[in-house]
Each structure stands twice: as structure tokens, then as C-alpha cells.
Amino acid sequence: MVNLLHISANGFPPLGNDHSTKKIWLELAKGFDEYHILGRAQDNKFHYYNEGNIHLHLVPKLSKAPSFAITSFYMIKIIKKYDINLVLSQCPILGGFTANIIKKVLNIPVFQEIHDTYYFELFKSKKMKDKLLAKIAMFSIKNATKVRALNQMMETMILEHYQKANTVVIENRVDISRFKTNKKNNILHDPISITSIGTFVYRKGYHTAINAIKSLSEKYNVSLTLIGGGKEKEMLGTLAEGYSNIKLYDRLPQEKLVELLEGTDIYIQPSIREGMPRTILEAMAMKLPVITTNVSTIPGTIINGVNGLVVEPEDEVQLENAIIKLIKDDNLRKEIVNNAHANVVNRFEWNSAFDLYRNELLKTLK
Known part of the structure; x- marks a missing residue:
């Protein structure tokens, strides 16, 4: 069995609610026996929801997203209870740091995503707080089994800071079946x-x-x-x-x-x-x-x-x-x-992009 745990510091509603992120989970989950997500609840309670092979685990929101640096350690319980053998981390600081510590102890591969150039700004900052966050982000980049970049420019930025990073470029995607138009020309409206x-x-x-x-x-x-x-x-x-x-x-x-x-x-x-x-x-x-x-x-x-x-x-x-x-x-x-x-x-068609994404996640296990 291939059971994946997806770590995100975002707040999520119950699984019964439809939203754009759930659509992403449904696509990625096609490649796994069990697809678990650890995120933040919209209240200060623990929640668990299940729909098909998707399992949503929510920890108390406490205050703002940075609280996830502590509550994300709940992933240890999930990893052990559900025999998780691959972790997908959205942020190298919130959740990613915890995941890469656990990787060292339990030897579970971590697929680390980099979604924003905010982290590269931290590397240049002289503020003490930013320096600490930069060290945490770099720890995740250095220790992750694989690091995802959103395009080749971002991949270059990652490798400039750590040449040994095992990077892969997986660009964002768009659902052309939903975002389509009947426009036949480019005539401007008034206004x-x-x-x-x-x-x-x-x-x-x-x-x-x-x-x-x-x-x-x-x-x-x-x-x-x-x-x-x-x-x-x-x-x-x-x-x-x-x-x-x-x-x-x-x-x-x-x-x-x-x-x-x-x-x-x-x-x-x-x-x-x-x-x-x-x-x-x-x-x-x-x-x-x-x-x-x-x-x-x-x-x-x-x-x-x-x-x-x-x-x-x-x-x-x-x-x-x-x-x-x-x-x-x-x-x-x-x-x-x-x-x-x-x-x-x-380059960005929904199905081909997700095929690449799933394949790279599964290859991380080999």
C-alpha cells in the first residue's frame, strides 16, 4: 500500500464542502491507496473526516498559521496509525520543518514544495527573525528527498542556495474544461x-x-x-x-x-x-x-x-x-x-500536469 500524508498550514472546512483545494486532493489521491491531509481546523477542536480514499485530519487553529509549527507534530500520530510511507509538505517552514525532522528519525521520504520566493527573501534579510526562518527553510530544502519548483526560474533560485537539492519542476496547472471561453475575437467592451x-x-x-x-x-x-x-x-x-x-x-x-x-x-x-x-x-x-x-x-x-x-x-x-x-x-x-x-x-493543462505530479510523488518512494 502507498499511503501519503499531505501537510498544509491552511485552514480547511469539513470534507463535505467543495472548494478548489479539495479538487486538487481528489486528483492527486488517484495515485494512492490512502491520501491523508493534515491541516488547521476553523475552530479550536480536532476533527477527522473521510471520503473515499481521502482522510482529512484537522488540528485546532489556535491563533494564526504560525501555531502550526507546534500542532504539526500531530503528524507523528497519523504516520504511525495509518502506516504513512510518503509525506508531501506545502511549506518548508510550517509543517515542512517538522516533516523533515521526522524523516531523519523514521526514514520516511519527504516531497517538499516551494510555492513562493518569500523564502529567498529571507536568505538575504539581516533581521534576526528572518535569519532564523531562513535556517528553518534551508533545513527543509537540504533534507527533503525531493524539492518541487514551480518553474525553471524558481529551480535555478533553489540550486543557487543549495546545489545538491534534488529539484523537480512541476508547474501550476489550469482546468481548461472549466476556464474556457466562447470569445471569437478581441473586440473591447464599452466600458x-x-x-x-x-x-x-x-x-x-x-x-x-x-x-x-x-x-x-x-x-x-x-x-x-x-x-x-x-x-x-x-x-x-x-x-x-x-x-x-x-x-x-x-x-x-x-x-x-x-x-x-x-x-x-x-x-x-x-x-x-x-x-x-x-x-x-x-x-x-x-x-x-x-x-x-x-x-x-x-x-x-x-x-x-x-x-x-x-x-x-x-x-x-x-x-x-x-x-x-x-x-x-x-x-x-x-x-x-x-x-x-x-x-x-x-504546458499547464490540468490532466497532464497532474499526471506528472503524481508520477514524481510516486518516484520519490523508489
Whole structure:
């Protein structure tokens, strides 16, 4: 039997609730006899749920995600009770550190994921807290059986810090069967609709997007829709005050999201820090021209002028000019959309990406 334990510091609802992460579990679980997940509950209780070969174990949320550094040791009980023979860790600090300690003791292989360039920023920081976190992250990278990078640029960054890391590139994926469009051309709407999706936190750069649209509104009839919800919603709402063409929404069901993207003309991702957002791939699948920022490993996926436009973070003038460029140049919009959609089909298609993912996980056992 092959029993996997997936470690995540995220908070999860009961298994009966459908959400995008559960869809990922269902796909990966196809390759295993038992697929266990250890995450944080939405309350301060322990919970266990089972559905088919998926087993969800939730520990008390306590406070914020960092509490998982302690509660993740609950994995020892799961590993012993269910004869776990492979661990998949989403974060090298929260859960990953614990998993790689246990690897040394119980000799269980660990497949360590790196989802964000935040860890590489820690390696450069001179703050004592960041130095400690950097050591923890590096411990996981050095000791993991295999380390996943989201693209070749991220793989290079990992190997620059530890040449002996056993890396594998498994890029993010997009469900083309869900994120598809009936668009036959790239004719712009009136007003020109611009959209971005992501939690309302500073690192998403939505203050830059709002300021760019406020300036652009003096030249073109445009609208901006931001979807995500989060702690900065009130601040962003205040920044957009007086501009009825700028709307902020909390999270939307996937079918509503697809419907909204169908009516969008340009997708922007003005982030200050990122991993490699799946939302960009979903926009590409929907045949939307994408504007994103030169941060993290995004340039490893988006090539400026080829399958998208790339601007510097927190530069509202560059962002505004990039939008104007797409508005004015029909041929550029068409070329970017065609190249981006071909990329999605050839590199990021859901089934082929998960086949690679499952195979690499199973190969970790050999």
C-alpha cells in the first residue's frame, strides 16, 4: 500500500464542502491507496473526516498559521496509525520543518514544495527573525528527498542556495474544461473591463491598480473589478472612493468567476510579491491578455511582449501605459492571447500536469 500524508498550514472546512483545494486532493489521491491531509481546523477542536480514499485530519487553529509549527507534530500520530510511507509538505517552514525532522528519525521520504520566493527573501534579510526562518527553510530544502519548483526560474533560485537539492519542476496547472471561453475575437467592451483576482493584502499591489485606473479614467472609459476579499478591503475601498467604475468583491464561486472573466477585456496581476499565481494561467486559458509584474518567478512563465506584458511592481505609470498599449494595439492583443492560450494547452493543462505530479510523488518512494 502507498499511503501519503499531505501537510498544509491552511485552514480547511469539513470534507463535505467543495472548494478548489479539495479538487486538487481528489486528483492527486488517484495515485494512492490512502491520501491523508493534515491541516488547521476553523475552530479550536480536532476533527477527522473521510471520503473515499481521502482522510482529512484537522488540528485546532489556535491563533494564526504560525501555531502550526507546534500542532504539526500531530503528524507523528497519523504516520504511525495509518502506516504513512510518503509525506508531501506545502511549506518548508510550517509543517515542512517538522516533516523533515521526522524523516531523519523514521526514514520516511519527504516531497517538499516551494510555492513562493518569500523564502529567498529571507536568505538575504539581516533581521534576526528572518535569519532564523531562513535556517528553518534551508533545513527543509537540504533534507527533503525531493524539492518541487514551480518553474525553471524558481529551480535555478533553489540550486543557487543549495546545489545538491534534488529539484523537480512541476508547474501550476489550469482546468481548461472549466476556464474556457466562447470569445471569437478581441473586440473591447464599452466600458473596457479590467479584472484582477487575489486576496486584498498589500503584497497583491491593488493600491497601484486603483491609482492607475483612476488616472486612466481621465482618458478612457474603463472599469476595474477586484475580486478576493481580505483585510485591506476597507482601505482599498477608501482609495477608490468617488470612482463608481472601480468595484471590490469578496471571493466568488468558480462558475461566477468564469462568467465575470468572460466579460473581461484585460487581466492584471499587479503583485509586489508572488509565487506563480494560478489566476494568471486561468486568465490565459480564458483568452485574456495579461499584464503582470516583474516579481518572483512570474517572468519564468510570462515573457514580456510574447504571452503577456510585464511591468515593474508599484509603478502605476507603467501599469497605466501597458493597459493603454493593449487598448490601442489590436494586433498585439491578438498575438498575446494566441501565444498565451497555446502555452496553457501545451504546458499547464490540468490532466497532464497532474499526471506528472503524481508520477514524481510516486518516484520519490523508489
